Amino acid sequence: MSLLLIAMILVLLIPLYDAWKNDNIWQKMLAFASISTKTAILILFISVLRDDWAIGIVGAIVLTVGNAALMLLANIIKRMNET
Amino acid sequence: MMDFISYTCLIVGVIFWFWGTIPLLSERSVLFKLHSLSVSDTLGSMSIIFGLLLKIPREWPLLVLAIVCLVLWNTMLGYVLAYCSSSGEKRENR
Amino acid sequence: MVGHLIFRLTIWFLLTANLSWLNILIGLSISLLLPRGYTNPETLKEWLSILGKILWAIPLAYIEAFDLILRPHNDEDMVCEQVEKKRSHRLVFLDILLITFTPKTIVVKYHEEGWYEVHRVTRRKKP
Numbered sequence: 001m002s003l004l005l006i007a008m009i010l011v012l013l014i015p016l017y018d019a020w021k022n023d024n025i026w027q028k029m030l031a032f033a034s035i036s037t038k039t040a041i042l043i044l045f046i047s048v049l050r051d052d053w054a055i056g057i058v059g060a061i062v063l064t065v066g067n068a069a070l071m072l073l074a075n076i077i078k079r080m081n082e083t
Numbered sequence: 084m085m086d087f088i089s090y091t092c093l094i095v096g097v098i099f100w101f102w103g104t105i106p107l108l109s110e111r112s113v114l115f116k117l118h119s120l121s122v123s124d125t126l127g128s129m130s131i132i133f134g135l136l137l138k139i140p141r142e143w144p145l146l147v148l149a150i151v152c153l154v155l156w157n158t159m160l161g162y163v164l165a166y167c168s169s170s171g172e173k174r175e176n177r
Numbered sequence: 178m179v180g181h182l183i184f185r186l187t188i189w190f191l192l193t194a195n196l197s198w199l200n201i202l203i204g205l206s207i208s209l210l211l212p213r214g215y216t217n218p219e220t221l222k223e224w225l226s227i228l229g230k231i232l233w234a235i236p237l238a239y240i241e242a243f244d245l246i247l248r249p250h251n252d253e254d255m256v257c258e259q260v261e262k263k264r265s266h267r268l269v270f271l272d273i274l275l276i277t278f279t280p281k282t283i284v285v286k287y288h289e290e291g292w293y294e295v296h297r298v299t300r301r302k303k304p
Contacts (some may be wrong), residue, residue, distance in 0.1 A: 008097060026113045037124040
């Protein structure tokens, strides 16, 4: 199980690196979307590992709120590009 | 048996994650990366959560809710990102 | 109407994970009280067909994902997909969700006149 956890954290490093390096705003947004989902799944995974369901609820909330916030942000960026 | 299936799901999910996230580093268009991200983030994560669900069926409501949220929000985010980025890029080209 | 109610109650029970009478009553009243927008009513047949599509979409998505992994798709193109004109908002939303859910295709834009711009990846190289 912890091997899987390490693999997942390694995967999480890729979009982090990409968000840091890439200058195009949409590529950055993609990387952030990826980070948001992956962290939420990691939180759920850890909550199962530790058998602590309060953490799991946080994961489910992050899953929704993070994606919704990114959708709003994408709309704002589009508007700003238009004007 | 149950353990085996759940481990298979988890490992398949992590492989999907790896495969779908690596194209982020390449120089492709946003839409192409979006395709591979939908493999990793939606399908890979679904398979991971399903693996967790088989492992601990006791807390199924939360995990099922997580799967529903994941599918709805991730695909919508994909659509919104595709829509916004394509109309944004067309303006830049003009 | 009934579809709405069932959807909201499902979410409520998944959220609370509690099947006591009090909880059922609270959930029922909340799902009745929440406002809902007016949309054209759909026929039962449309709902059944879309339900079938949803159930089929999940294995289809996995099949496409394995296809993408095993045989690299390097080309991309845009196509327009025609749909019937007079559909309710909910069905259009579900359509877009289903097309975007499968990894090979993403809806980029929805036009009011009844067609989607769909972006997909393909295998064949450009000449």
